[in-house]
Structures are given as structure tokens and as C-alpha cells.
Amino acid sequence: MTVRPRDGIAVLAVGLLAALLPAAAHHIRPTPYGDHLTVTGPGAVAAxxxxxxxxxxxxxxxxxEDVRWRYAREGRWPVAVVGVRGVAMAVWDDGVVTGTGGRGDRVRWHRALPGAGGWLRAHGGRGVLRxxxxxxxxxxxxDRVTAYRTSDGDLRWMLPARGGCAFRPERAVRHAGALLVAQPCAQGAWTAQVIALDAFGRIAPHRRPLANDRPGDRLERPHAEKALASPR
Incomplete structure (x- = not known):
């Protein structure tokens, strides 16, 4: 059978289309968490x-006016952001916390705060990021205080509010190296209504060392409350 040139071109076009479709589908897939990160300025600085x-x-x-990068999430609003050691960390109205490299190279991590979305939408992010x-x-x-490692979002420890109590992030203050967080309770002694925290959890005597930091990290003192070991 003789294949005419026109038929050969048609077969070639179909083959090219079949090869390009998977790549096109890859590029139009929704990004995880609706991320849109755009570097807008030259020579992005580290922090x-x-x-x-x-x-x-x-x-x-x-x-x-010297915007270096911009990060948005589809259909979501950031309610607070803070920069620590070259990582920009934001909390969003759906209760997701994100960590973005200071140079805007990538969104390093996402973490979800259970049940926090409705409260964040109603009250905003004042005092939430510490x-x-x-x-x-x-x-x-x-409901809780949750601590993450800024470099990769690894969970360090978690402290739930006592029964009948709730933390008030907007009323937290720093004093002598500690973060004092108000924890109003419907009932109970006034001493239970303020707690003291540092990088290792609730400040309390005889905290147990867990050695759950990455090699080279400077966090080598004991942790408290519900501290978690690093993932295997």
C-alpha cells in the first residue's frame, strides 16, 4: 500500500499530539494547596x-515598593506572616501554616491546624505566630499551642488548652525570655490562667530531654509537654 505524503503528515501530527498531551496535563494540574509563588524582583535577598x-x-x-516575591493561594487569604532565619511563615484563613524560602525559591512546607479555620476567619491572626x-x-x-521547626515544618511539641479553658493569643506577652500566654478558664485557680512557654514547650521543673532535633541544631535543652520525636 502506498502512503501519500499528506497521510504521513497526519500520522506524524497525531503521534506528536499523543506525546505532548501527558506533558500538557502535567502543567495544567492544580498546584498543591493552590500555591502561586512569583519572583518579581531581581537579586532576591536571603532574608x-x-x-x-x-x-x-x-x-x-x-x-x-521593592517587591522581591509574592506568594498567594487560590481562594485563600493570609491573616498573619512573620520572618525567622530566612524563612517567611504565614497562617492562612483555612488554618494552613506555610514556610517559604526567603529568596522566594519555593514553598518549603505546609501544615494544617485542626479546627482553626473558622476561628481565624472570624478573629484574624493577631498574636497567632510567635x-x-x-x-x-x-x-x-x-485550642492548642503548636511549635514547628522553621526550616522544614517538623512538629516540635504541642500543648493543648486545659479542659474548660482557651488560649488567648492576642494577650500573650514576652517576659524574661518566656512567652506568657493567657489561658482564661470558666473555673479554676488564677494560677492556671497564665502559662509560660519557651522554645522547648511549657516551662516547668524537671523537663525530660528528648534529643529530637536534627544533627547540628542548637536546641539541645529539655522539652516539655507533648513533644514529638523527629520522623524516621
């Missing part, structure tokens, strides 16, 4: 200042 502007987190250089020393971020919500 830029960060802020919430509208529906995005922005990092900028010497001036407010840097706790070298490489640790505490996230304070009414």
Missing part, C-alpha cells in the same frame, strides 16, 4: 522583610 498585602504574602527589599528562639515557631490558637 527580606515580609508582610501581608491583600490576598498575598509579599517580600520586599530596602523600600516598600517566634520562640532559634529555628522554632509557635502557633497559638484557642
Amino acid at each position: 527580606p522583610a515580609v508582610r501581608v498585602r491583600g490576598a498575598a504574602v509579599e517580600a520586599y527589599g530596602p523600600s516598600d 517566634p520562640m528562639g532559634p529555628g522554632v515557631l509557635a502557633v497559638v490558637t484557642p
Whole structure:
């Protein structure tokens, strides 16, 4: 059978289309968590200042107009952001906490706060993000305080509120190296209504050492409360 040139071109076109479809499908797939990270300025600095502007987190250089990168999530709003050791950490209205490299190279990690989305949408993020020393971020919500390693989002420890009590992140204050967090209770002694925290959890005598940090980390003192070992 003789194949005409026109038929050969058609077969070739079909073959090319079949080869390109998987690649095209890969590029149009939704990004995880609806992430949209755009580097907008040349020579991104390692640890830029960060802020919430509208529906995005922005990092900028010497001036407010010197935007280096912008990070948004589809259909979501950031309610607070803080920069620690070259990582920009934000909490969003759906209760997701994210860590983005200071240069805007990638979103390093996502972590979900159970049941926090509705409260964040109603109250905002005032006082929720609390840097706790070298490489640790505490996230304070009414139900619990959760601490993450800033470099990779690894869970360091978790402290639930006592029964009948709730944390008030907007009323937390720093004093003598500790974070004092209000924990109003419907009943109970006044001494239970304020707790003291540091990078290792609740400050208490005889805290147990867990040695659950990565090699080279400086966090080598004892932890308290519900500390968790690093993943295997």
C-alpha cells in the first residue's frame, strides 16, 4: 500500500499530539494547596522583610515598593506572616501554616491546624505566630499551642488548652525570655490562667530531654509537654 505524503503528515501530527498531551496535563494540574509563588524582583535577598498585602504574602527589599516575591493561594487569604532565619511563615484563613524560602525559591512546607479555620476567619491572626528562639515557631490558637521547626515544618511539641479553658493569643506577652500566654478558664485557680512557654514547650521543673532535633541544631535543652520525636 502506498502512503501519500499528506497521510504521513497526519500520522506524524497525531503521534506528536499523543506525546505532548501527558506533558500538557502535567502543567495544567492544580498546584498543591493552590500555591502561586512569583519572583518579581531581581537579586532576591536571603532574608527580606515580609508582610501581608491583600490576598498575598509579599517580600520586599530596602523600600516598600521593592517587591522581591509574592506568594498567594487560590481562594485563600493570609491573616498573619512573620520572618525567622530566612524563612517567611504565614497562617492562612483555612488554618494552613506555610514556610517559604526567603529568596522566594519555593514553598518549603505546609501544615494544617485542626479546627482553626473558622476561628481565624472570624478573629484574624493577631498574636497567632510567635517566634520562640532559634529555628522554632509557635502557633497559638484557642485550642492548642503548636511549635514547628522553621526550616522544614517538623512538629516540635504541642500543648493543648486545659479542659474548660482557651488560649488567648492576642494577650500573650514576652517576659524574661518566656512567652506568657493567657489561658482564661470558666473555673479554676488564677494560677492556671497564665502559662509560660519557651522554645522547648511549657516551662516547668524537671523537663525530660528528648534529643529530637536534627544533627547540628542548637536546641539541645529539655522539652516539655507533648513533644514529638523527629520522623524516621
